[in-house]
Amino acid sequence: MLSNQLHPRRIFEGVRKGIEDGGNKSGVPTVNGAIVFDDRYAGKPLVYCGTGAVMPMQLAGLDSWEKTIDAQDRIIMAGGRVGKDGIHGATFSSIELDETSPATAVQIGSPITQKLAMDFLILATRRGLIKCSTDNGAGGLSSSIGELATISGGAVVELEKVPLKYPGLRPWEIFVSESQERFSLAVEPSKMAELMALGQEMEVELTDIGYFTADGSLDVRFDGTSVAKLNMHFLHEGVPRKVLEAEWTKPTAQEPVLPTNLDxxxxxxxxxxxxxxxxxxxxxxxxxxxxxxxxxxxxxxxxxxxxxxxxxxxxxxxxxxxxxxxxxxxxxxxxxxxxxxxxxxxxxxxxxxxxxxxxxxxxxxxxxxxxxxxxxxxxxxxxxxxxxxxxxxxxxxxxxxxxxxxxxxxxxxxxxxxxxxxxxxxxxxxxxxxxxxxxxxxxxxxxxxxxxxxxxxxxxxxxxxxxxxxxxxxxxxxxxxxxxxxxxxxxxxxxxxxxxxxxxxxxxxxxxxxxxxxxxxxxxxxxxxxxxxxxxxxxxxxxxxxxxxxxxxxxxxxxxxxxxxxxxxxxxxxxxxxxxxxxxxxxxxxxxxxxxxxxxxxxxxxxxxxxxxxxxxxxxxxxxxxxxxxxxxxxxxxx
Missing domain, CATH: 3.90.650.10 (PurM-like C-terminal domain)
Structure with a gap:
């Protein structure tokens, strides 16, 4: 075993339990899968999880696949609270694993919170209370709101309003944390009261953390002070594309000579x-x-x-x-x-x-x-x-x-x-x-x-x-x-x-x-x-x-x-x-x-x-x- 390397059995059992807790306890059957062994996974084991669901053709009389957001629609965070768990989760998955890897990268899940939030979203969408939604996955609020804001053309986010698991998080940590069981919703101002009442009835925390705009920028604020303001075009299109070199050489290999008279x-x-x-x-x-x-x-x-x-x-x-x-x-x-x-x-x-x-x-x-x-x-x-x-x-x-x-x-x-x-x-x-x-x-x-x-x-x-x-x-x-x-x-x-x-x-x-x-x-x-x-x-x-x-x-x-x-x-x-x-x-x-x-x-x-x-x-x-x-x-x- 190398330094900081976990035993495969510990990895195996932890992954198995995580899939059980994340799926079955949310009412999702685990019906299919595979387990593949190779010594080269001993450094960084790979774990794939996938789910699927049937979506109705229409919700509240509108095509369910259409996503529309207008300026002044409210940004609502639904579900779990934000903590340090999940900070750098996305970047962690794209770096070499060593002793400097951040301990905060792994999110701490809460299946019960997830199930409550899922049940709430189903009812809210059926009643036409939500115009658009996305989960807070890689990048947390920075990604979910950054993506949704492309539909309207911009957004203002007020980070001091985001509910936290505990005090002490800095603004950037709040914005990029990938703490689980959270969704970002776009809601018409006229639907806010009904949505909040449904959330209270179903024990799902809903927080108004800003609004969408059409001014072409993502404006991130904390206590009224702008801590980040990025042009939307630059945010999504500004990174130059890498040019990498690839060289394919067919490996030299030959068929082996095996023992004769095999049993x-x-x-x-x-x-x-x-x-x-x-x-x-x-x-x-x-x-x-x-x-x-x-x-x-x-x-x-x-x-x-x-x-x-x-x-x-x-x-x-x-x-x-x-x-x-x-x-x-x-x-x-x-x-x-x-x-x-x-x-x-x-x-x-x-x-x-x-x-x-x-x-x-x-x-x-x-x-x-x-x-x-x-x-x-x-x-x-x-x-x-x-x-x-x-x-x-x-x-x-x-x-x-x-x-x-x-x-x-x-x-x-x-x-x-x-x-x-x-x-x-x-x-x-x-x-x-x-x-x-x-x-x-x-x-x-x-x-x-x-x-x-x-x-x-x-x-x-x-x-x-x-x-x-x-x-x-x-x-x-x-x-x-x-x-x-x-x-x-x-x-x-x-x-x-x-x-x-x-x-x-x-x-x-x-x-x-x-x-x-x-x-x-x-x-x-x-x-x-x-x-x-x-x-x-x-x-x-x-x-x-x-x-x-x-x-x-x-x-x-x-x-x-x-x-x-x-x-x-x-x-x-x-x-x-x-x-x-x-x-x-x-x-x-x-x-x-x-x-x-x-x-x-x-x-x-x-x-x-x-x-x-x-x-x-x-x-x-x-x-x-x-x-x-x-x-x-x-x-x-x-x-």
Whole structure:
């Protein structure tokens, strides 16, 4: 351990509890997520949190997405009070982590205050009491009012009126503090009395801290004295753009020579118990994914309650069967070979998770209402070149450029709009003469509308004698795979997304689901085909008897390649003819589901994997993530 470096277990538990408190206690179900391990996160762990909600088309007779603010509208701060917690939060996220990092940067949350403020805002907007609002996130009042003031053309802020948690804050601290659970509202003077009365009734503190103007400046005052006055154009457009240098050089890599005569049953068991594949049940069970009772596809399902699912599906309300699928794609290990294919693969992973549960890609030609959206979340190390302190800065920046190029290509290929996102560009840690930089990482958080949640599909095998198929094509793409990582290797052949082929397969998937041809479906990702087959048996204790096709691929690639855009699907015997006619060469028949609880995989007439699915589930359930907090054998035995 380096100086000022926290143990990963402490980080792990703190993050888990923070997400629980911030989400569940505010009435938000935690339905989907991922935990990824890499030694390079030991310096500055990355944490991504995202939420979504359904917004009505109109509020109080006005289009809900329109934001209007006029001069003399009042600036109201709602919710929590301001303290020193959160000062420099935004800048903290963009600097190297060391002993000089500010202790005040981390905000102290209050879920109860947040819930009260959220409930208040819903009623206030429905009654037409608020013209415009934004949260006090990065930069606090400086950012929220600075942004809202662009609508009217200026603002006057009176900082002495801002309610504080305790005395002693200087004006600049009040203005930039990111203390949580606060909102800035634009309110017509004529609506102030009704708004204040509602706030008092709902126990939400509301404070009038100024007014909007049209004079082109942001005027910040304290006790009548102007402490800052900035031209609005300069504030938002005045910073000159940086010009940075990027140089991309493909890394030299080669495919490793692995031991011959591998015991593939043992390899599969080891993969199921590895850090990035093993069960996350110890975390999942500490969250409530049933808040509001609308969650249709949960993180774990099946009779055992331990079959891992792909995307989550949540019903909008109880008046219709419409819902939303939520997924995420994150594959940082591929970035060591090619950041473009890492980014494209993560995007495709998020897409195919939604396709796996029954989502259909948007068809812009027909305007079919299959609404999708994606948020990008970039976290990269310092990418500004310096010959002494950051000599590989140009290469790091080139990785970021390639990640963005892949995002552009993926959104265009799948016709999925990029609606929001974030970036954090200085994820480095220095101590004791050591510098730890995170691997360039991007998370794609994706949502898609589901027309009828009753037609969604889960990953777990449903009944014996159903026929098992591989959908999509497998390539010799073991580079960066979890299989290679077992042997301390990275390889060279990074998985690539073939957008046109993937899109055609996803369209076939949507049509097959409309026709009721698919009983179960699981996307192939970490660990490839062998891991997906094993995971699909965990829900009910079924087995599977599988024969790998004769192809030019090696056995390791067939079993463990992480080629994208693939699924394991099962089909009822009576639907096999229709299914095969529908998919043609895109479907490869593998075998059948069995009642005996045994996973048997053959190749060329030889058995290459033979294991009890209960034993495989035991390895998966008792992996290191569950053992970290003493969760595993006892709970697995009870299931």
């Amino acid at each position: 593939y049953t043992d390899v599969l068991s080891r993969l199921l118990g590895s850090l990035n594949i093993c069960s996350r049940e110890s975390v999942i069970r500490q969250y409530d994914h049933e808040v509001k009772g609308r969650t249709i596809i949960k993180p774990l399902m099946g009779a055992t309650g331990q079959a891992p699912q792909d995307a989550a599906v949540v019903r909008f309300n109880f008046e219709s069967w419409e819902g939303v699928a939520v997924s995420n794609g994150i594959l940082p290990r591929f970035g060591d070979l090619d950041a473009y294919h890492m980014s494209a693969g993560a995007f495709d992973e998020a897409v195919r998770q939604i396709v796996a549960v029954g989502g259909k890609l948007p068809n812009l030609s027909y305007g079919d209402g299959n609404f999708w959206s994606v948020n990008d979340n970039f976290c990269v190390p310092d990418s500004v070149y310096d010959p002494a302190t950051n000599p590989d800065g140009k290469h790091k920046l080139a990785k970021l450029v390639r990640m963005c190029q892949a995002l552009r290509d993926a959104t265009a290929a799948y016709c999925i709009p990029l609606t929001s996102g974030k970036d954090s560009m200085k994820n480095d840690f220095k101590a004791d003469g050591v510098k730890i930089s995170v691997p360039p990482t991007v998370l794609y958080s994706m949502t898609a509308k589901i027309e009828d949640v009753r037609r969604t599909i889960t990953s777990d095998f449903k009944q014996a004698d159903d026929v098992v198929y591989l959908l999509g094509e497998t390539y010799d793409e073991l580079g960066g795979s979890e299989f290679y990582q077992l042997f301390g290797e990275i390889g060279a052949n990074v998985p690539k997304v073939r957008f046109e082929e993937a899109k055609a397969l996803y369209a076939l998937m949507g049509q097959a689901n409309d026709n009721g041809l698919i009983q179960s479906c699981h996307d192939l990702s970490d660990g490839g085909l062998a891991v997906a087959l094993a995971e699909a048996t965990f829900g009910h204790g079924f087995g599977a008897d599988v024969e790998l096709p004769a192809t030019g691929l090696g056995l390791s690639a067939q079993l463990f390649s992480e080629s994208h855009s693939r699924f394991v699907a099962t089909v009822a015997p009576e639907d096999v003819v229709a299914f095969e006619q529908h998919f043609g060469a895109r479907a490869t028949r593998l075998g059948v589901i069995t009642q005996d609880g045994q996973l048997t995989v053959r190749h060329g007439g030889q058995t290459v994997i033979s294991a009890s699915t209960a034993a495989l589930r035991h390895e998966w359930t008792n992996g290191p993530v569950n053992r970290i907090i003493g969760f595993g054998q006892h709970e697995a035995a009870q299931s």
